[in-house]
Amino acid sequence: MNLQALSPCTFRVSPFISPPKTSRHRSVIRARVEPSEKSVEIMRKFSEQYARKSGTYFCVDKGVTSVVIKGLAEHKDSLGAPLCPCRHYDDKHAEAGQGFWNCPCVPMRERKECHCMLFLTPDNDFAGQDQTISTDEIKASTANL
Numbered sequence: 001m002n003l004q005a006l007s008p009c010t011f012r013v014s015p016f017i018s019p020p021k022t023s024r025h026r027s028v029i030r031a032r033v034e035p036s037e038k039s040v041e042i043m044r045k046f047s048e049q050y051a052r053k054s055g056t057y058f059c060v061d062k063g064v065t066s067v068v069i070k071g072l073a074e075h076k077d078s079l080g081a082p083l084c085p086c087r088h089y090d091d092k093h094a095e096a097g098q099g100f101w102n103c104p105c106v107p108m109r110e111r112k113e114c115h116c117m118l119f120l121t122p123d124n125d126f127a128g129q130d131q132t133i134s135t136d137e138i139k140a141s142t143a144n145l
C-alpha cells in the first residue's frame with residue numbers, strides 16, 4: 001500500500017494554491033491572506049479581555065486559539081468586522097453587516113457556546129488554565145501553517 005496516499009498532507013490545500021477556474025469552486029477554496037499585525041494585536045487583546053469577562057479559558061492547545069485569533073483578524077481586515085472564522089458564509093459582507101456571527105457571537109453572549117473553541121468554559125475537557133496569550137505564542141504556533 002502506498003503510505004503517501006494515506007498521509008493527511010495529501011488532503012491539505014496549500015494556502016498558495018490558485019483557485020480552480022470554475023466560479024463554484026472559487027468561493028470555496030481561497031488563497032489564505034495573512035492578517036495585519038495591528039488586527040492580530042487587537043483581536044489578541046479582545047480575546048484576553050473577553051475570556052476574563054466571560055469566565056472562560058483558552059484551549060489547552062494554544063495553536064487552536066492562535067488560528068482563531070488570526071482568522072478573526074483576517075476578517076477584521078477584509079470585512080471591517082471580526083466575523084467568526086469557523087463557519088461557511090455565502091455572503092461574508094452581508095453576515096458581517098448583520099452582526100449575529102461577529103465575535104463574540106450571539107450563542108457565545110447568550111449561552112457561552114463558542115464552536116471555534118476560542119472561549120471554553122472550565123468544565124470543557126479541552127479548556128486550559130490560561131486567559132492570556134502572547135504575540136510570540138501566536139506567531140510560533142502558526143509559523144508553519
Ligand code: SF4
Pocket residue numbers: 068083084085086101102103104105106108113114115116117118119
Ligand atoms: S464561535 Fe462565536 S465566540 Fe467563538 S470565535 Fe466564533 S464568533 Fe467568536
